[in-house]
Amino acid sequence: MSRGDVLIVRGNANSGLVGKAGVIDRYPEGCIYPDIAKRIVFRKKGECTVTPEYAVLAWNHSIVHNQVLRRAKTSNGTLKINNRDVKQIILPVPTLQEQNEIAKLAEALDRKIDGLDNVTDAYKQLKRSLMHDLLTDKVRVNNVTLDRIAAA
Numbered sequence: 001m002s003r004g005d006v007l008i009v010r011g012n013a014n015s016g017l018v019g020k021a022g023v024i025d026r027y028p029e030g031c032i033y034p035d036i037a038k039r040i041v042f043r044k045k046g047e048c049t050v051t052p053e054y055a056v057l058a059w060n061h062s063i064v065h066n067q068v069l070r071r072a073k074t075s076n077g078t079l080k081i082n083n084r085d086v087k088q089i090i091l092p093v094p095t096l097q098e099q100n101e102i103a104k105l106a107e108a109l110d111r112k113i114d115g116l117d118n119v120t121d122a123y124k125q126l127k128r129s130l131m132h133d134l135l136t137d138k139v140r141v142n143n144v145t146l147d148r149i150a151a152a
Contacts (some may be wrong), residue, residue, distance in 0.1 A: 003027055004052045008059065010038040011080035018079045019068030021059040023052040040086060050091070054099035058091050059108050 008021045021040070042050040058064055071085035093104070133139040 006040050006042075006055050006059070008040055008081075009036060010082075011036045011078050013078050015069060015072070015079055018072050019059075019065060019081055022054045022070045023056050034122050036042070038083075039087065042091075049096065049100045050093055050104065052098065053107075054094075055091070057103060059089075064089060064091055068083035106125065117134075 003024055003026065005024045006021055007024065008019055009017050010019075012018045040055075042055060063066070067089050068081060068085070069079075072079040072081050073089065074080065093099075
């Protein structure tokens, strides 16, 4: 396995994880993958290929993931898919330019979400600090302040 390879979860008790894909962005020395991870290679027809970043986005989308779930089987509570199941999955493949644009857009949205998560975490920490100051009597609230808050 190497950087850029796409892996899918071949089996899991959690149906939300069965068939989910990821791309290898680094390959730590001595790292091995369990047998529930499967490397997938996309077939080429003509000139069009599939970029790993787009492949993961499309593969993890509910339209494709539902195809995976319909094929998943279990005998002991662990849902699994096999090679034949994977080969039957239909994946929409736009042009390489469109794939790159979609991947860049998704990456920008992920960065925006991460940034908003950081802001939310900062506000939660601020609230905890203010509540601590209030409850330990470090900060006093007088009736005038409470009246202003109630009027707002």
